Amino acid sequence: MTEFWNSWWAFFFMLAPFVIGSLGMAMILVMAYRNLDMILDTFPNSEYVQRQKMLWGNSGLYSRFILTSSLAAVALLPKGHIKRGELDENEVRNLPHFIKRRMLIAWWLCFVGMAWLCLAVGLLKLTGN
Structure with a gap:
């Protein structure tokens, strides 16, 4: 196994996880x-979205990135926020499908990259390298 860790394959x-995660980001x-503007226009009455917009703003690179990623997470897993009354269910349904699909792909890429990295580090630790 140590031969593998000394090869180009290693x-x-x-x-690979950095490339995959970077694509998602x-x-x-x-x-x-x-x-982002279209996403924000889709949620005019949702308390959570308005709170996130006030917290992060939407003018700089960092704030737009954080706001978009947090809204992507909520748009993909909205049930808890809908139950608490923070999101309007109709507004979640009105989110354009192409945006929701992009959000899903981006989050999966980030998740796969992180899982791969944890697996790779674990394997590296187990082999003693």
Whole structure:
């Protein structure tokens, strides 16, 4: 097994989660500039969205990125927020499907990248390298 960790395969194996996670983050960044205004217009009466907008703002790179990623997480898993009355169920349904699909892909890329990285570090620790 130590031969593997000294090969180029190991380099690519350890680089892959960063590439995958970066693609997900890049998708969220693109949505922050292309689709954030449309996303915010979709949720005019949702308390959670308005609170996040006040907390993070929507003018700078960092604030737009954080706001978009938090809204993506809520749009993908809205049930808890709907039960608490923080999101309007009709507004969640009105979110354009192409945006919701991009959000889903971006979050899965980030999740897979993180899971792969944890697996790779665990394997590296187990082999003693």
